[in-house]
Amino acid sequence: MATTLQIIDAVVARLKVKLPQLAVEYFPDQPGEYRLNHSKGALLVSYPGSQFTDPVDLTCIVQPRVVKLSITVLLRQLNGRGGAIEKVDEVRRALVGWRPMDCRKTWAVSEKFLGESAGIWQYAVDLATQTMLVEDSNMPSGPILNQVTHEETP
Secondary structure (H helix, E strand, O other): OOOHHHHHHHHHHHHHHHOOOOEEEEOOOOHHHOOOOOOOEEEEEEEEEEEEOOOOOOOOOEEEEEEEEEEEEEEOOOOOOOOHHHHHHHHHHHHOOOOOOOOOOOEEEEEEEEEEEOOEEEEEEEEEEEEEEEOOOOOOOOOOOOOOOOOOOO
């Protein structure tokens, strides 16, 4: 079962391969102090959280988990080739239908214009994937099952 960090790492790696012309980074710890140093732009990958549904088993905790992901697109250009709008499309194309380890294929949730500041255009591309949360059980281990005998009763 993939951890949250493994899923985020996989998204960062995928975007670095699919959009090599941009900087791909983890969302900064202090967003207010972030400075875009790349000449064209950057993609910032963040984890807004997860949602869980009811457990699906009676004997141990097994819950479907929807993992939310957000890619902030920061570009110095809005329209045209290489602009923010084109990069939003490229981010979506790179991630929708792609399957992180131990997850279902990623799907699009929303896209939103965040604004412009000091000539940097900002969009958020929100996606999700689903995985399973399984409790870390300390069940006592018994003998290994080597043979099964099937017996019918009349």
